[in-house]
Amino acid sequence: MHRLLAGFVSANLFFSAATAKAADLSLDAAPMFNWTGLYVGVQGGYQWSKDRSTEFFTPTGAATGFSQDFQPDGGFGGVHVGYNYQFDWLVLGIEGDADFGRASDGFTCCGGIFTFDARKNWEASIRGRIGVTPTDRLLLYVTGGAAFTDLKYSWNSIEPLFPGVNANVFKTGWTVGGGGEVAVTDRVTARLEYRYSDFGTTRFEWIDGSYEQHPRFHTARTGVSLKF
Template identity: 45%
Template sequence: MKNFLVATTFLLAIAGSANAADVVVEEPAPIVPAGFVWTGGYVGIQAGWQWGRDHTEEFFGGVATGFDEDLDSDGFIGGVHAGYNWQSGQVVYGIEGDFEFAAVDGGYRLDNGNGTDFDMNWQASIRGRLGFVPMERLLVYGTVGAAFANLEYTYVSANTTFESFDETKVGWTAGAGIEYAVTDNITTRLEYRYTDFGSVSNLSAVAFPGFTYDHDPQFHAVRVGLSYKF
């Protein structure tokens, strides 16, 4: 009996050792952070430089007089923007609006002191955006939409008589840019846009009574921006 008990104890010890060898201790899987996603709302600031080409064409009684003078302008622009993006695969689409203060001006003077001055005090836009994500944090996009601006033309006679016309115009704007997510909440961008405000017509009553002056303000702008993504 004693030998039987010893043998049984020995066999149980071997079986226990075998079962212990079969136990595998699994380490917890490492937590992999989710990739950056462009979906979400954002607000930001922007600044840049804008330059434009315009002209003054003169009419009297609806008939062109033959006078046509180029009018160039340029200056600083800066303001705020806000929008929302949706991402589907590598495609990002969204909507964005912005408002900028502008110090864009220009004009010309003829030898006789006659001329036209131009000023833009503010501009804004609301646009759609459509982009592609070639890398997780890099967005290449195009944008198009409606533009709004305050345009002021001042007609000058002999550098002594000044007559100003101030108007808020609606036009269109389109461009392209690149945006990079520095962190999960901070993105930077570089953007170019072209803006066209159609035609502007003013009938002078003081500087050149009875004469009408037509303009076609068009602008190019390069902006840099910084956004906070919610």
């Protein structure tokens, strides 16, 4: 009886040790995700802004007192490409992207005689990224760099004495933001990001006045990337 009990205890201890060892080997066999590498992807989201058009009298450069707020907004979609390099829990990277989608708004004044329209059809950027990895498959990051766009403005009138004017203004500005990215598989990651873009001031002439704007855009975006 004692030998049977001793054998049972020994077998149980052996089985427990073997099971624990197998579990350790299984955990060791699961590779840690590494963010180093080239990636490409797509993104989409929503953009909004708050701007103001201020009028100046061209001969003197003085403000006429007329100003009007407007808020261009709209959806967009685009592509991105980048490269990350991971140092332990720190990830450094560079990324470029291009978004396409119309953000527009406008207003009328003087009893509907004059109509103003502002719009943006695309925006691109090249940025640095720096992030940390609380877990191997989660990246929290901040990003910032140069932004580029083409802004379109127009003033039109129902009066034939005031011919309309259209202005295309290419602008270079800056953009900053942050987000989170998670590795869904060993090659696919998904992200959620917010960015703010500022393009300084723009001004164009119409008749004997000039109009100044300060375009600034907020974007909320989500995207998917394929890692190589």
